[in-house]
Amino acid sequence: MTGKLFVIGTGPGNPDQMTPEALRAVEASSEFFGYFPYIDRLNLRPDQIKVASDNREELNRAQAALTRATAGVNVCVVSGGDPGVFAMAAAVCEAIDAGPEEWKTVDLVVVPGVTAMLAVAARIGAPLGHDFCAISLSDNLKPWEIIEKRLRMVCEAGLVIALYNPISKARPWQLGKAFEILRETLPAETPVIFGRAAGRPDERMLVMPLGQAEADRADMATCVVIGSPETRVIARPGLPDLVYTPRFLRDVSR
Amino acid sequence: MTGKLFVIGTGPGNPDQMTPEALRAVEASSEFFGYFPYIDRLNLRPDQIKVASDNREELNRAQAALTRATAGVNVCVVSGGDPGVFAMAAAVCEAIDAGPEEWKTVDLVVVPGVTAMLAVAARIGAPLGHDFCAISLSDNLKPWEIIEKRLRMVCEAGLVIALYNPISKARPWQLGKAFEILRETLPAETPVIFGRAAGRPDERMLVMPLGQAEADRADMATCVVIGSPETRVIARPGLPDLVYTPRFLRDVSR
Numbered sequence: 001m002t003g004k005l006f007v008i009g010t011g012p013g014n015p016d017q018m019t020p021e022a023l024r025a026v027e028a029s030s031e032f033f034g035y036f037p038y039i040d041r042l043n044l045r046p047d048q049i050k051v052a053s054d055n056r057e058e059l060n061r062a063q064a065a066l067t068r069a070t071a072g073v074n075v076c077v078v079s080g081g082d083p084g085v086f087a088m089a090a091a092v093c094e095a096i097d098a099g100p101e102e103w104k105t106v107d108l109v110v111v112p113g114v115t116a117m118l119a120v121a122a123r124i125g126a127p128l129g130h131d132f133c134a135i136s137l138s139d140n141l142k143p144w145e146i147i148e149k150r151l152r153m154v155c156e157a158g159l160v161i162a163l164y165n166p167i168s169k170a171r172p173w174q175l176g177k178a179f180e181i182l183r184e185t186l187p188a189e190t191p192v193i194f195g196r197a198a199g200r201p202d203e204r205m206l207v208m209p210l211g212q213a214e215a216d217r218a219d220m221a222t223c224v225v226i227g228s229p230e231t232r233v234i235a236r237p238g239l240p241d242l243v244y245t246p247r248f249l250r251d252v253s254r
Numbered sequence: 255m256t257g258k259l260f261v262i263g264t265g266p267g268n269p270d271q272m273t274p275e276a277l278r279a280v281e282a283s284s285e286f287f288g289y290f291p292y293i294d295r296l297n298l299r300p301d302q303i304k305v306a307s308d309n310r311e312e313l314n315r316a317q318a319a320l321t322r323a324t325a326g327v328n329v330c331v332v333s334g335g336d337p338g339v340f341a342m343a344a345a346v347c348e349a350i351d352a353g354p355e356e357w358k359t360v361d362l363v364v365v366p367g368v369t370a371m372l373a374v375a376a377r378i379g380a381p382l383g384h385d386f387c388a389i390s391l392s393d394n395l396k397p398w399e400i401i402e403k404r405l406r407m408v409c410e411a412g413l414v415i416a417l418y419n420p421i422s423k424a425r426p427w428q429l430g431k432a433f434e435i436l437r438e439t440l441p442a443e444t445p446v447i448f449g450r451a452a453g454r455p456d457e458r459m460l461v462m463p464l465g466q467a468e469a470d471r472a473d474m475a476t477c478v479v480i481g482s483p484e485t486r487v488i489a490r491p492g493l494p495d496l497v498y499t500p501r502f503l504r505d506v507s508r
Contacts, residue, residue, distance in 0.1 A: 016275035019368065024270070058501070082368075084375040086501070090383025093498035097488050104490040110376040114273065114336075114366045121338040122364035129344025130396075131404060133387035133413060142384075142503035150385060150411045157407035158400070159387060234351050236358040244347035247312070247340070249396035 002106045004028065005069040007089045009082040009113025010041045014199030017119065022111045025076055033065040034078030034088070042078065056140075058091035066095055069106045082115035086136045086164045116223040117162035120195025123205050125234070125242035127193060127225050130249065132160035137167075137174050144174070151178055155185045160231060160245055163224040167215060175224065176215035182226060186210055191233050191243050193225040194218055207233065207241055256360045258282065259323040261343045263336040263367025264295045268453030271373065276365045279330055287319040288332030288342070296332065310394075312345035320349055323360045336369035340390045340418050370477040371416035374449025377459050379488070379496035381447060381479050384503065386414035391421075391428050398428070405432055409439045414485060414499055417478040421469060429478065430469035436480060440464055445487050445497050447479040448472050461487065461495055 006025035011017035018041075026032075029048065032039050036052035044050065053061050065075045079087035089110045096103045121128045133154045139147060154161055161182075166175045182190075188211030196204040196219065206217055210226065218224055230249060234242040260279035265271035272295075280286075283302065286293050290306035298304065307315050319329045333341035343364045350357045375382045387408045393401060408415055415436075420429045436444075442465030450458040450473065460471055464480065472478055484503060488496040 016278070017273050017366065019271050019273055021270035082372050084372060084380045084382050089376070089380035090498050090501045093380050093488065093496055094500055096496065097486060104488065110380070112271065112368045112372040112376040114368060115372065118336050118338060118366040118369065122343070122366040126338045126343035126347050126364065128338050131387065131389045133385065133408065135385045141501050146503060150413070153407045153411040154387065157404045159404065232351060234347065234358065242347055242350065244344050246348055247344045247395050249400060
């Protein structure tokens with residue numbers, strides 16, 4: 001009999017945003033596979049083994065976890081946020097799909113979590129209150145031309161856009177280029193939210209109009225949310241601005 | 255001084271998928287405003303007051319909660335799933351935006367949660383593993399023509415699509431029409447997931463090819479996820495199929 005293979009999300013990093021279901025999966029597991037900052041969020045017992053790995057090694061990590069689960073060990077693959085959004089659940093499925101037949105028999109349990117865009121949205125109001133999309137800006141795993149095409153189309157479709165993986169040392173220009181593309185279609189005053197480390201002590205929320213948005217306001221821990229033409233900003237005396245997208249769409253865009 | 259106004263999400267309904275942060279907001283609140291099935295998910299104390307209302311009364315409910323918070327009461331507005339996704343956080347912001355100036359001074363705290371599409375995705379594999387969008391199929395709040403346009407564009411852009419509010423007694427034909435539109439562009443074998451009541455005792459997960467997808471498989475408690483042309487199904491001996499969208503996009507769609 002195989003062990004269980006849990007794939008969990010820790011949420012954005014605030015322990016209060018991790019679900020009891022994810023905590024129980026942690027308690028039930030013996031070995032932990034993940035990017036080390038995510039594993040470090042867990043309070044593991046001395047008998048629980050950490051197998052930390054680097055950011056880019058998702059497939060190897062998934063294969064290592066499947067090998068151990070097949071050997072009968074209860075293992076936990078750890079993602080930040082939600083494991084199904086640009087994270088480890090897909091990597092585990094890829095490994096199962098291409099791997100030995102016995103990996104298909106592993107008892108896989110994916111545990112959902114609070115993904116970054118939801119935590120950022122909550123801190124700032126309700127920018128995802130109407131139709132929206134989530135797009136990874138990383139061109140490591142897909143051609144940049146596809147990303148450009150998608151940005152143009154979702155923008156024309158009027159969706160709010162959450163950008164994951166907006167920038168890194170190896171990908172310094174993509175976010176600036178994305179802003180350029182969006183400026184071709186969206187009004188200059190469209191609110192852009194730079195939501196960094198939502199819910200964590202080093203949280204930083206910044207709102208600025210698309211016309212002035214600069215890529216260097218983001219880092220690897222940032223989720224960038226770009227409003228639609230419907231998105232509104234509410235100024236509040238003595239409090240940060242609220243940003244929200246109304247549930248109602250007036251019949252003007254036809 | 256005003257009271258706090260929490261806007262929380264209970265998650266999809268399984269108490270294990272509600273965050274400690276949301277539970278603490280419940281403990282700190284005296285009056286609860288929400289659609290009654292969501293309020294019923296909470297274990298309230300005898301001194302905590304329920305102000306339940308019907309599904310369609312979001313704006314009235316938000317205004318009532320703001321009035322009480324302005325009077326100094328700690329109130330909690332309750333959504334299912336995540337409060338920022340087609341739910342009460344936007345309604346509260348709309349009420350603040352259009353309401354009396356003093357509502358802008360209310361201490362608003364939005365608490366994120368696990369939204370339905372994430373819970374459904376987790377139960378079935380990783381269908382949201384690559385770029386995706388969330389679209390409400392309700393034409394109560396936006397013209398149907400806009401919904402059709404958005405479906406065509408996100409489909410052409412290659413995004414996985416999560417449909418919220420797919421069907422109701424008052425909106426019986428929209429989901430069938432959406433499937434027709436998507437069939438014009440997507441291959442007939444594209445997986446469609448009918449994810450009902452994920453994580454609850456009455457959960458029902460169903461996967462079928464778009465070519466055979468029928469609207470009557472969905473009800474009001476269903477989130478429908480439609481794959482992209484990249485989405486794959488893994489058959490497993492003795493276990494339900496896994497559905498996932500690879501993180502990697504091959505350079506063929508140019």
